[in-house]
Amino acid sequence: MDSLLSQPQTTRMNPPEDLRARLQVQGGVWQMLPDIAVKALAMARDPNCSIKEFASVVERDPKLATEILRITNSAFYGARNPIMNLKQAVTRLGFAHCRNVILAASLGSAMRKLKLSEAWMQLLLWRHSVLTGMLAMSLNRRFNLGFIGEEFTAGLIHDVGRSLFAIIAPEDFAKADPLDFIEGPGVLQQEREILRTDHCELGAWFIAQNKLPEALVEVILMHHEPAKATEHRKLVATIGVADHMANYLQSNGSADEYDAQENPAIEVLFEASPGDVLACYTEARLMMSETMSEANSANGPFSMS
């Protein structure tokens, strides 16, 4: 399996040197994150970190702490009784979901520091990432896929390459990607022609450089071709399904005429994780409508303020 996974990494994860250099100078999304968020993300990955220690770091950033409480208390996370303090919130969410919340809250607030043209690009991409992450969570819940939060992180980060393009080469990115969320088969080719690499390759290289889990690298690299995924095929296919649904919602405004039969990743997902594929086809519109409604809500867990 390792050899299969290393194949695309060695052949595809080789973005042009000048783009790499720009990323190192401009730093991309990670340098836009507040220091406390970066520290909290590292702690959430540490198996020896206690809830008390974690909460004590997060509460130093009142905005981050407020966001965690707000999200924990949202219907999306199944809140029944209000959670009033951070330790309770972390206990309820668990570290995996806290990591998601911190990423979501931090990336969302980082957009406000940008020029309008850049902030707008990031907003649309951010919206797409959140929708994909939420749909991945819904798929996981409905079809018992067995993920424990990584599906949301993967959805949130699957298009990080597009966000990086928007930061390091905004003019070329605007030519390559009309941000209409109609992703035809030529979308990656168009990026390669204009930017000399595609967002999958750039994003996967960047995430690998930042030593994030290999599963995320494979998701980013293969989410347009889940049938070719290897080690983390189920996760890649889940994101492929969610990505297709999110694109449809963003390009059409609603799920009313969505045809799940046209989502090629569904077949891959249910090969990787046997389950009720027919239910997925029949319930797709409902799942998408509910997610869209939650994402649009001003009090939703990831509203874009």
Place this chain on the structure above:
Amino acid sequence: MRPPIRVMIANASAVLRRLVTEALEDANEFEVYPAVHGGDVVNQLPTARPHVLILDTEMPVMNGIQTVKAIRETDSLLPIIMLCLTTEASLRAMAEAIPAGANDCAKFTLRMGHVASAKKHLRDELLPKIRFWADHRLQRLLEAPAIESREIVGMQPCAVTG
């Protein structure tokens, strides 16, 4: 020459506020005032004295529909123009906006492409509606007295963050 029309944009998203503000300012006929939610609108009414409110239907504290209702219930004759900005997914909100007292609705979508086309979309959607209502109500708008926020039904001036 017509004096500038004062437009208040209420939207919880800082990026969307900036986008709508720039889209309108590019037309050189508006003074634009931002607000982060309906409560903020109410707070600012006496000082900004907007002629036109553009209210997102999804906002914390007080959404667009609630704001429209509160202002109309306070003074049904106030000539202020209220447009609700809503996504296509919020059809229910569109159906509620006019009965609540909004003059019109404007559709908003997140598939507007890059910033230049997004601004154009917003100008195409908003400008004809603002101009139509302003042309019909200009004199009354210019003569209208300021409304005191404490007069708004069911609304106390509130703290604003964001």
